[in-house]
Amino acid sequence: MQAKIFIISMRSAVISGAIFITSGAMAAGPYTPLSIPFEAEPVGVGNVYYFAGQSGVPDKQNEGFTANAGFVITEDGVVVFDALGTPSLGAAMVDKVREKTELPISHVVISHYHADHVYGLQAFKDLTDAQVIAQESSSIYLNSPDAGQRLAQRKQALSPWVDDNTRVIAPDVTFEDEMSIESGSYRFSIVHAGPAHSTDDSLMMVQPAGVLFSGDIIQNGRVPFLASSEVDTANWMKAIEQVRKLNPKILIPGHGKASENAMAALNFTYDYLAYVREQMGAAVENWVQFEDAYEQTDWTRYEGLPAFEASNKANAYRVYLEMEKAALGGS
Numbered sequence: 001m002q003a004k005i006f007i008i009s010m011r012s013a014v015i016s017g018a019i020f021i022t023s024g025a026m027a028a029g030p031y032t033p034l035s036i037p038f039e040a041e042p043v044g045v046g047n048v049y050y051f052a053g054q055s056g057v058p059d060k061q062n063e064g065f066t067a068n069a070g071f072v073i074t075e076d077g078v079v080v081f082d083a084l085g086t087p088s089l090g091a092a093m094v095d096k097v098r099e100k101t102e103l104p105i106s107h108v109v110i111s112h113y114h115a116d117h118v119y120g121l122q123a124f125k126d127l128t129d130a131q132v133i134a135q136e137s138s139s140i141y142l143n144s145p146d147a148g149q150r151l152a153q154r155k156q157a158l159s160p161w162v163d164d165n166t167r168v169i170a171p172d173v174t175f176e177d178e179m180s181i182e183s184g185s186y187r188f189s190i191v192h193a194g195p196a197h198s199t200d201d202s203l204m205m206v207q208p209a210g211v212l213f214s215g216d217i218i219q220n221g222r223v224p225f226l227a228s229s230e231v232d233t234a235n236w237m238k239a240i241e242q243v244r245k246l247n248p249k250i251l252i253p254g255h256g257k258a259s260e261n262a263m264a265a266l267n268f269t270y271d272y273l274a275y276v277r278e279q280m281g282a283a284v285e286n287w288v289q290f291e292d293a294y295e296q297t298d299w300t301r302y303e304g305l306p307a308f309e310a311s312n313k314a315n316a317y318r319v320y321l322e323m324e325k326a327a328l329g330g331s
Helices: 087-100 121-127 138-142 145-157 233-246 262-285 290-296 308-327
Strands: 007-009 048-051 069-073 078-081 105-109 131-135 173-175 178-183 186-192 202-207 211-219 250-255
Touching (some): 069 087, 087 121, 105 121, 105 178, 121 131, 138 145, 211 262, 233 262
Parallel strands (some): 007 178, 131 173, 211 250
Antiparallel strands (some): 048 069, 186 202, 202 211
16 A cells, blocks of 8 residues: 555644535534443553444444444544444544543544444534544545435434434545554554445554554454445455554454454454355356355355344345456456
8 A cells, every 4th residue: 555645743733625515513412312331442552442333234223333433542632433323322432532531532533434434423523623534535425325325224224313413524634545643652544445345444553552443344253244336355355465464463343342363353354255255256257147156155154143144145246246247357
């Protein structure tokens, strides 16, 4: 990943060239309270905490809390990674940060613009002065029909935590390849790893803590979601190879538990991608129709995992189409 890097500190002013759906501080809430457990878990090093989302797809039972997010408290302020899937969850994140420190929340770094990671941004804009940072191709999603369609779907699936007052917040600051934030004795290296799970996938390495926030590039113990038209599984596997070189001490994935055995979490996602590509690639090569190929594939190693029933067949079909396109000479 060749770098086009810029560095911002807690004391520097940055002007954004981002495209906005809506931004700026507005009157807070009201936010429907959560009824599910919600706590910031320490990872054991460097004042780093994370919120561990529940297994499965967003629904009324889990109140949209299916992804992970986290924050780091430095000597100068707080840097947050991802904002979760409802304004209520974002507001709860702000409350949990304030339980730990009175220092300001300075930045919210977004791994990618999928609903389960960004709807909480509304609360950060309402309740803090934090700058929102994302990779520049986030504008593709923000300016697409998908943004409005997903919001309409979540108003149905996650009411009352997502409602007619919910709005999608665009970034204040965007970057192309890499950027860094310096805060106190910490350095946050943010790297574009997409297109993989999405076009704007970004990772954040926290030094000297040695903690990597991977976003959905890595999903620990959960079937990843591959069914989006944005997904590029070949590049996704290359991105995981790049992550290995960072050699994190602790990995906080986009979904699943944080792990001190970062390589195991990396390998889980990599091996799933490799297996689906191998099976669907062989089917395409042998002119086997998708339904037959799916039924003939042995999924036993994954079928007991969270999100298998919801995602696996759609994943396989998306990869089948990807391998079919490659076999026909498509890019």
